Amino acid sequence: MFNKKLTLHLDFHSGLPIYTQIVTQVQSQLANGILRPGDQLPTVRALAEELRVNFNTVARAYRLLDEARIISTQQGRGTYITEIPPPKVSERLRQESIEALTLRFFGEARRLGFSKGEVSQMVRDQLKLWKDTQDAEKE
Numbered sequence: 001m002f003n004k005k006l007t008l009h010l011d012f013h014s015g016l017p018i019y020t021q022i023v024t025q026v027q028s029q030l031a032n033g034i035l036r037p038g039d040q041l042p043t044v045r046a047l048a049e050e051l052r053v054n055f056n057t058v059a060r061a062y063r064l065l066d067e068a069r070i071i072s073t074q075q076g077r078g079t080y081i082t083e084i085p086p087p088k089v090s091e092r093l094r095q096e097s098i099e100a101l102t103l104r105f106f107g108e109a110r111r112l113g114f115s116k117g118e119v120s121q122m123v124r125d126q127l128k129l130w131k132d133t134q135d136a137e138k139e
Contacts, residue, residue, distance in 0.1 A: 005034055006041055010051060014107045016100075018053055022061035024100035027093045030070060030081060041071060041079040 008025050010018055029035040041062075042050065048058040062079065065071040069089070073079045109119045 005029070005039060008047075008051060010053070011104065011108070013111060014104060016103060016107065018051075018057050019061040019064070021100075022047075022051075022058065023064050024096060026061075026065055027070065028097035028100065031090065031093045031097050035081050037081050037083045039081045041081070043079065 006026070006029065008022060010021050012018070014021070026035065026041075041047070044058045044062055045055060048055045051058070062071065062073065066073060069082055070093075071079055072082050106119070114122075
């Protein structure tokens with residue numbers, strides 16, 4: 001039985017390919033400690049059914065994750081998160097995760113009709129709040 005920690009939220013209107021969304025969300029969950037080495041993932045077929053996407057879409061995502069040595073599929077046993085990747089790979093995963101989050105944010109803002117100015121102001125405001133929160137935690 002696979003680990004129920006894996007929770008994917010796909011946006012079919014984002015313009016970002018579904019297989020890319022799967023890859024980046026698995027990477028993000030690994031980087032954030034939600035998924036851990038040894039956790040089992042659902043089969044390609046089970047995940048495709050759960051997400052209601054084409055089998056080949058999930059297979060492509062799993063193939064990319066396998067090529068990046070993030071997962072390992074063992075015939076007859078299942079698909080698992082591999083051991084902790086080297087620091088260089090972990091840092092790349094972190095960077096890819098923040099890029100994917102940024103793309104989703106900007107895509108959603110665009111879809112909702114926000115102007116560049118409105119988005120820029122919101123980012124500035126949120127960065128200030130984040131900095132203020134971090135400064136308060138240091139005290």
